[in-house]
Amino acid sequence: MSALQPSSFSVLRARGIAKTYPSGDRTLAVLTGVDFALAAGETVSVRGESGSGKSTLLNILAGLDRPDRGELFWGTEAAHDLSLGELTARRSRFLGMVFQSYYLIPELDAFANVLLGARMLGGVGAAERARATALLRRVGLAERGHHLPAQLSGGERQRVAVARALMNRPAVILADEPTGNLDERTGDEVIGLLLEVCAEEKAALVLVTHNPAHAKKTSRQLVLKNGQMGYG
Amino acid sequence: MPWPIYLAFKQLFPSGRRVPFFTLISVLGVALGVALMLVTMSVMGGFGHQIKKMIIDTQGEVQVRARVLLDQPAAATVEKALAASPAVEAYAPYATGMVMLEYQSRPAFPAVQGFNYEQMKKVVPLGQYLTAGSLDNLDDDSVILSSVLASTLGVRMGDTVSLYSPLALERAKRNELLLPREVLVAGIFHVGHQQLDSSTVLCSLRLMQDLYGLEQRVHGYNVRLKPGADEHAAAAALNQNLPAGTRALTWFEANADFQAVLSFERNMIFFLLTFIIVVAAFSITSSLLVTVVRKTREIGLLGAMGGRARHVAACFCVQGLFIGLAGTALGLALGFALLHFRDDLVGFIARMTMGREAFVKFYQFSALPAHTAPKDVALIIIFSVLASTIAGLIPAWRAARLQPVEALRSE
Numbered sequence: 001m002s003a004l005q006p007s008s009f010s011v012l013r014a015r016g017i018a019k020t021y022p023s024g025d026r027t028l029a030v031l032t033g034v035d036f037a038l039a040a041g042e043t044v045s046v047r048g049e050s051g052s053g054k055s056t057l058l059n060i061l062a063g064l065d066r067p068d069r070g071e072l073f074w075g076t077e078a079a080h081d082l083s084l085g086e087l088t089a090r091r092s093r094f095l096g097m098v099f100q101s102y103y104l105i106p107e108l109d110a111f112a113n114v115l116l117g118a119r120m121l122g123g124v125g126a127a128e129r130a131r132a133t134a135l136l137r138r139v140g141l142a143e144r145g146h147h148l149p150a151q152l153s154g155g156e157r158q159r160v161a162v163a164r165a166l167m168n169r170p171a172v173i174l175a176d177e178p179t180g181n182l183d184e185r186t187g188d189e190v191i192g193l194l195l196e197v198c199a200e201e202k203a204a205l206v207l208v209t210h211n212p213a214h215a216k217k218t219s220r221q222l223v224l225k226n227g228q229m230g231y232g
Numbered sequence: 233m234p235w236p237i238y239l240a241f242k243q244l245f246p247s248g249r250r251v252p253f254f255t256l257i258s259v260l261g262v263a264l265g266v267a268l269m270l271v272t273m274s275v276m277g278g279f280g281h282q283i284k285k286m287i288i289d290t291q292g293e294v295q296v297r298a299r300v301l302l303d304q305p306a307a308a309t310v311e312k313a314l315a316a317s318p319a320v321e322a323y324a325p326y327a328t329g330m331v332m333l334e335y336q337s338r339p340a341f342p343a344v345q346g347f348n349y350e351q352m353k354k355v356v357p358l359g360q361y362l363t364a365g366s367l368d369n370l371d372d373d374s375v376i377l378s379s380v381l382a383s384t385l386g387v388r389m390g391d392t393v394s395l396y397s398p399l400a401l402e403r404a405k406r407n408e409l410l411l412p413r414e415v416l417v418a419g420i421f422h423v424g425h426q427q428l429d430s431s432t433v434l435c436s437l438r439l440m441q442d443l444y445g446l447e448q449r450v451h452g453y454n455v456r457l458k459p460g461a462d463e464h465a466a467a468a469a470l471n472q473n474l475p476a477g478t479r480a481l482t483w484f485e486a487n488a489d490f491q492a493v494l495s496f497e498r499n500m501i502f503f504l505l506t507f508i509i510v511v512a513a514f515s516i517t518s519s520l521l522v523t524v525v526r527k528t529r530e531i532g533l534l535g536a537m538g539g540r541a542r543h544v545a546a547c548f549c550v551q552g553l554f555i556g557l558a559g560t561a562l563g564l565a566l567g568f569a570l571l572h573f574r575d576d577l578v579g580f581i582a583r584m585t586m587g588r589e590a591f592v593k594f595y596q597f598s599a600l601p602a603h604t605a606p607k608d609v610a611l612i613i614i615f616s617v618l619a620s621t622i623a624g625l626i627p628a629w630r631a632a633r634l635q636p637v638e639a640l641r642s643e
Contacts, residue, residue: 064536064637085540088636092538099640103533105239107246119235120538148246 010037011171011204012061012072015214017070018227019056030056031067032227040171043195043205046213048224054208057188057224058176061206062097063087075171092120095172096165096203098194100180102157104149110160111145117167135163136204138197155186162194166201173198173205179214191217236543239534240550243523254519261512262559264583265642266616269505270567270611273608274573276498278601283494286425287483291577292323292355293463295486296470299477301449306475310453311474319466321458324351325450327440332396333433334412337384339641342381342431344395346440347454355456356380358434364389365419372439374418378432382420392415395433397443419628455480463565502611509616516555520627524634531631545632552624556617563616564609574600 014036020027030053038044048054060072063079072079074094079087096117104113114135118128118220136145139159141152149157158178165173175194179187191214192222198205207218215221223230244255294311307325314323327346330340349370353359359367363379370376375395377387387393394412403410416434422429441447457466463482472478484491524531534544570577578600 026536059637062536064635088535088538088540090538091536097536099533101529103529103640105242105530105533109247109583111241116235116239117537119238120534120543153341 006106009039010040011040011075012036012038012206013071013073014057014061015071017057017060017067017072018063019060019067029033029227031060033070034224034227034229036061036222036229038172038204038206041199041202041204042220043198043207043218044220044222045207045209045218046222046224046229047212047215049211053227054224055176057229058174058206058208059226062095062174063091076141092117092168094170095174096168096170098158098161098165098173098175098178100177100183102149102154102161104160104164105155106149109146109148110152110156110189113149113160114163114167117164122166132163132167135197136160138200139163139193153186154182155190158182158190162190162197165201166197169201170203175205175207175209177208177210179209179211186213186215204208234543234546235539236546237550238344240547240554242267244477244551244554254523258512258516258555259559259562260517261515262509262556262616262620263563265505265508265512266563266612267567267570268508269502269612269616270564270604270609271570271574271602272501272505273498273612274567274571274602274604275600276494276501277603277605277608280491280494280498281603282601283487283490284416284483285423286428287487289356289361290358290423290428291483291486293461293483294320294455294467294470294480295483296323296453296455296474296478296480297486298452299479301446301451302478304448306478307448307450309475311476313470314453314455315329316473317466317470319457319461319469320455322351322354322456323347323453324355325437325453326352327446327449327451329440329444330398331433331443333381334394334396335387335391338385340381340385340431340595342378342433344433344435344440344443346435346437346443348437348622352454355374355454361421361423362466363422365417367419369418370434370436371418372436372442373414374416374435375439376419376434377417378423378638379420379422380430381432382417387417389417389420393417395443398444399443399445402445413439415439417540443508452478492616506615509619512559513619514621516552516623517626520551520624521630523551524548524627524631528639531634532636532641535636536640541632542546544634547626548628548631549624552628553617553621555624556620559620560613560616564613568604571602571604574602 014034015114017031017034018029019031020029034057046054046057055067056065060067070080074090105116108116111132114132115124115128118124120133133145139162141156144152144156149160152160159178178194179190182190194205195217205218207214209215221231245251296314298306302310311323314320324347329344330341331344332341353367362376365376367376375393382388392414394414396412397410398409420436437450441449457463467480467482474480497539531544
């Protein structure tokens, strides 16, 4: 399977993705025809210089942003034909996201933050509570469930964010520089944990990172350069 | 619980943390507005209620008034109509006017109400307002004075006062001298309304008819209705059977101008006080707008997690609603507490400022009345909750317009 040759068995596929941004009186072409495919359970890293369009690509793959042209498939569904509202409705079931700045809700404790994804899907019962508890235990925070984000360290907050992303059993996890705010050792621990739990949950992972060591831990390493995707 | 409501509640009252300052300020703003509205409307209602009670206690629920005077045949027709009415429990004729009262060379010009005591005691409970003497002692040579009139003139029970009737002027034109009527003070009454207490004389109907030369004629009838009878329906039914030149008026109609002023004052005060809640609502809007700006990236996260724009909007709308509900509940509690301790508070304020006597003289009541109408409470609740919810709409609209990708990128 190749990033440049999308497969019909891919859980996430993008073909010919292009995106430009206005920059003063010019137009800046950030992505100029990116092809990308991700198999179920696969882990892929995307590296690139600052401003190379990694986060833009991730936002487009997540359905948060629209490409100027190109096609996007979530499983077999043509996501490029869906409105932003329809994408929003499907996103919570299809994918989970992990951000550099964690983005935990400060008023909710760790357990409630993890549970929020399930709550947004419509209901929280015993099964959802049990899963949130299990996920917190899995990321090593079984005893910290009732701590607010402000009472957690950066690494712990990112672990909560990982658990939250996995709560709804998504097919894909998109992680946008998840170690950017962490020290090297904590970052290594978080990446190790992220890869392990994704494997356990059979979730595919797209990891955007600057760190070559972290990138090497994924099954495929891609590089975004001059608006095009290539092998690292 | 739907997640927008859950999140709204958590943002206002986070578990394990102090209630955010903005929530407190917003809730307090609404609460103070609600409390002030409740207290003011209740006190205004209390004045109205007190006035109604005093009017009914001194006039009856219905008055039959003659355009000029009722002579005996006309009075008999009126009495026949009153006796035939199923709503009427009792009635009593009255005559009224002004006299000059003199005691030890000190004059006063009170209003005089003459009535037949045996009939009148079935209509109005005047006896309960007597502070000295008894209505049983009232005869054609005695009067009962209002408390302030008596104290102003220095009159006490058993003293004799002189009554000068306007009839003396008529006689003087004919070069006749009409001597003043010397009467005994048989009692003193205090209703609690400064206007009535300051300058009123009660006497027998015969004495009043003598003073004004009315012979057997009367000005009208005070009417007591049976319990539960509707005064408007009873007055309307009586008017069908009364002779020409007479009309039955409810206590409200008989004092329509005064009631209209009270009602106008009440409505104006309600209107003006609504601005306090409007200002509190602006404070909610401004606080929630700050929250939207502060939480821009969290709003983006909610979108990234699958939260729809209308749910994000609902989250902020519900915050306005929660603030409105909490503020209204707190305001009602505060308002009812203030009403409960109103006399202590007013006494304290009166002592600190003008003094209690000046307060009674100026406001005409010896105690601050209060009557809370359920309709007023419902109106205050609806208005404050509605204003607070609407206050959340602008921040909600702004939050809903944020695109997740832009919100997540914001610094």
